[in-house]
Amino acid sequence: MMSEIFELGAVRVNVRKLTLTHSTQPIVHLQNKPIEVLHFLASQYPRLVSRDEVIAAVWAGNYYVGDKALTNVVWQLRHQFKLLGLSDVITTVRKKGYRLEIAPVWKQAAIEPDAVRTPENITQQLSLADSDQLLLKDAPAKVSELYPVKNKTVRSPLLFMLLFGVCLTTWLLWLFSIDSRQLSFGAYHVESVLEGSGRAMHPSLSPDETLLAFSWQRFGQPAQLYLKELNASSAPRQLTFEFFDHGAAIWSSDGLHLFSSRIAPDDGRCSLIMLTLKTLEVKELAMCRHYGRVYLNVSADGRYLAFTGYLHGDANSLYLIDLDDSESKPRRWSCPDLCDGMVRDVAFSSDGRYLALTRRFHRLSEDIFLYDLHQNSVSQLSFGEEDIIGVVFHPDNERLLYATFKHGQRQGYVYDLAQNKIDPLGVSNFGGHSAITRDGEVYFHQLPHSLQLGYVPWQPQAPAGVFPLTASAHRFEMPNFNSARQEITFVSNRSGHTELWRADPDMQNKRQLTHLASGIKYPQWSNSGDYIVFVSRLPSKRYDQLMLLQVDTGKLTLLNTGLQWHSRPSFRADDQAILFSSDGQLHQIELHSNRVQQLTLDGGLLAQGLPNGDFLFTKGLNQGLWQRHADGSERLVLDATSFSALYAWSYSDGILAYLQHVEDKLSLAFYDLATNQPLSSIVLPNENIAMYNSLSFNADIQRVFLEVEPLPRIDLKKLMHPLLK
Template sequence: MTTQHSFYLAELFVNPAELSIHTPAGQVVSLQQKPMDVLVFLAQQYPALVSRQQLIDNVWGGNVYVGEKALTNAIWQLRNVLQQLAQMDLICTVRKKGYRLAVAPVPSALSDDANPPKHPQPVKRVMPVTRRLLYLFAAILLLACGALLFYYPAAAPVATEVTVLTNGNGRAMFPSLSADERYLVFSWRKFEAASDLYSLDLTEPDKPARQLTFTPDDESRPLWAKDGRHVYYSSKTAVYGECNIMQLDTVTLHSQKLANCNRHSTGYMDITPDGRYLAFSGSMNTDGSSLYQLDLQNPEAKPQAVPCTQNCQYLIRDLAFSPDGRYLAVTRRAHRLSEDIYLHNLASGEEQKLTQGEEDILGLSWHPDSQRLLFGALQHGKRQGFVLNVVEGTSASLQLDNFAWPSRVASNGEVYFHNSKSVPQLAYLPLNSAVSAAVFPLTANEARYEAPNYSKTRHALAYVSNESGYMEIWQADAEMENRRQLTQLHGMVKYPQWSNNGRYIAFVGRLPTEEEDKLMLLEVQTGKLTQLNTGVLWHGRLSWWFDDSAVIFAYDGNLFSVDIATSAVEQLTLKGGAWGQMPAAERFYFSKGRNRGLWQLLPDGTEQQLLPGSVFSSRTAWTVAGQSIYFLQQKPGQLLVSRYDTVSGKVEDLILLPPDLLHPHSIMSYDAEQQRLIFELSVHPSADLQRLQHPLLQ
């Protein structure tokens, strides 16, 4: 049988050439190419057992990175279609071995381009003895599959169903399900206001959400205690980001501080299955530990660092204890472009890496069977949900966009999540207007547009976009016309930065199969790519030496330069550095981080503070323009664009913006020709709570 020949499977007529399956009643269902290829290969190999590797080799050309996830998804699609049409499971799974068809495929006598007979009866014809023996053998296999299903029962297929629970202004985020599955507590940030905690009674869907906290601080990432009465959450002060882990009594609404948390990130935490310890991620200690635990049964207890023995070079972000108490799943971030899930055995202390090459994982929760993990991750600029089988080491996509922060999976397989819609765009602010100006859009698209950098020499803008389906470096003119894709890495790219002479664009990139990112040089005229060997695992935002002889990058909290001719690396700062710009030989300005001020690195290597953190709060959202430095300044309930005169030392506030229009970590570039600032505009992200039913969670 070839991939072009049609065949019968039970009473179903399969036509690979047309990617279709027909029933005796005349119903026609279309399949995608890869699921059909899998079905055809199983038919070709019948009655042999086909391993996953065989399928990946023959259907995905041996591409394990793509094939592992895609195969699981293809098998699920096939089962879903075949069970609906044939009312039986025609694909038999042998655990940890592979797959085989449960019945013998019967070649069709029809030509390749013929339509199926209106009433196909392949199983009712008088058949030769050999064919009857084949069907007898198929029946035995079907009984074997039934026996396997008796020991490993499969849930009845359910359709994917999404129900919207909130549809208000602002962002409803971080849903957490109570132990009795009656209440959902979440964080709700309304426009131009701090976020507070709310709860929904799921038994009364028409009842409005009840507000639980009433403070000017940002309260998020709530987590139910095992008693069903208390909630743990993180609370951050506006602007300065002082972070505390709090406990809230949902009856009295009294809250109390339990511990400090990392002010530079969202509070990630979980409770041990016995309810005794609250575990949370924090700053990395000198021994590599970044996980802490607090004894909830001891009112006098202080957080204790949990010793780290494996993968300690990577900071822990999110964490989730398995319901059976055997494992702790953690996400470890190597750098902004690389974050993966690790499975920590609580008994042995051994740790196993479960994913490869994920980016920005948002949300990690277990299925009640303690065998499946649900998580959200950023792939090519889109947030996607995945189900990871920790036993088989396979994962499958939920095929659901904007999926983030799933709650723990309920006993019936339902999960709550927030639908996060955030598609950055580019915009500009005119600086030569006689009256207060407004921010004007440069793009308005479904694709993402990030990290703008304008070259006066080239009269061109470099930026990052997923317009092609992958995050790549693009070039356009000043009005975002004549767009041209410059890279085809099909990986992840960040921070494009023109050289002063316009010959190169320096950027940070990571290929799909690799963990470490690379500092790359793109020669724009020829398209030639060159890697600069810096010897570090990751690179922060980039800039150029004043004469284009070196690229400046951030790593591990300080600034470094790498010579583009010799690859010699030199450390520039010793007491902190997040991003720097060097417009001239004697002028090197840099920031150290959020609320740490603006600094100048003098020729003798000493540092001089130009603006304090109370005035200059920005980390990377600033740019040098002649004798001026433009920057975003965050204040309680406000966001200002301000200008610092490097000659007079004076600060001038230019325009007041809505606090959520731009992010303090956004990237800003100066267009000297049109006297304007170009921003990465955070089109105000909306987020609503939703409930998901999905076959992969049953």
């Protein structure tokens, strides 16, 4: 058996500790898979090893997971060895595999204190086990495997003490919601900055650290910009008074201006603005994507405003405005490498050396990339994140603070650039955050509640409201009802991961359908109720896939479309093909032949099959509802004045249900497609229902299932944390 320690040139590899060590460089901490791949290649030296062999050894032959993951892992290893001064450690032989180019020198591992299996270690391992899987009757066997005890008179008391410690630890963790990282790094402290009605979001700290700008949406009003003095008890001061919704703001380096985006609620028109604080004068700088969030930052020297989402350019790029030139037009930043994916958040280091970008590859995949502006080089920092909701440099320029939304949970992390190490903050509901103060404090918005499911009863000519179906700390979203099964499918993080579930119409008899531990979106029943199609991304994949679940057997099939983006799938009426959107156009994949066909050329976002073989679909913003016939011709069913929904609509038995903005109100409208007549309309609370959420209508049971935000409240907090000191 080979040792767990070996040397490659001047670098020592410790498999158990997951580290690479060089005498003149900081220790590099790796994850399990890179270390396993490196160890396997070393064990096979100097042989050329095929990809299939590596996947079999490291991923237990799971080709779907291992294929893309292996490419990423090899890239990570090469990158880390390059930082440690070793190049060409792993050679790729095209279409054949990989080979280690440096002979490993195996070392005998010394016995280290933390390698001894002590009762304390056992207690820790058992306390981390899944409480649903670790049964009391199984505990003695598990303990004896970890820590054999030959004296039977000693075993029972020891087991009792261990099990009592496990139960006590688990109970205390549950009772007090203590995070394990908090125990490791010391207690953090959170203070309230602003609480109350509405959504207070995107705190932005002034350069002198005395003022906090933020976006605040009060009930029934558009989001406006506000300013709060941090060292005073006075109420926040309102800065904008427009009918636009204002997004996140960023300060100019002199603290005299705020840069932000604003969106017109009626047509989604977006513009980038500069607000002068002394006069509250607003100047429009550029246009941005309709209904799209704009991420922006100011360069370290204060000269350039960097932003994403330019209306007249490539949405994948970053754009710069020269603030020293009042007539400056946005120009595209020249990306040196690793330029795939849509640029979202952006952050400059205060010394002007680094630019951090987050790039989204689809709704379930986004990662952080670090660009060295001095050396014109780039490295990928994170792998396999689902949704990154903020990134900022620490004042020491050696750490990054970022937040993610994954499996329905918002979490914050600190990335140590020198040690290539990531530590979680352990703060619940950690949302978008401000710059970090010189004392290591940070302001953030906290979202204390999760999406829930509800329904609106459809009773023509009768008033109705929203009735709750769930009330939980877990998320319940994306409902879809099936008449044949009389069941609803939905997505929830109830198990700890975002998985697919099913239940009765009143959310009784809940059953988990998948155990993928990956992101899942947009589930849709087949008309027969035999299948559910959804979009997912396996943990090792950069891009998403269409997945088909056979409900009764649990069999999962990956539908190979050859495309990288998939959105909002649905079945044709005969269940022989699946309609889906990719890059803003409708496609279909035939299930018997796997033939993929693009159906539209001028827009297609969501489709629903009709019994005659036609389908209804939306093209884009303010383009109404359309019908596509079997011969490929199209007709407008409802124009933009009567129908403004993109995704929040559903067809059942000749009746269309959809969300519609009427002036400043949100309504649920019903329309008879046979007579081309409106039926009824129900006013819904703007604060609890979003136009972009999913809904599912069934005429037989006269219900519209939808997503509900039970308490639309977002608060501002201040965090003091040992990891930020």
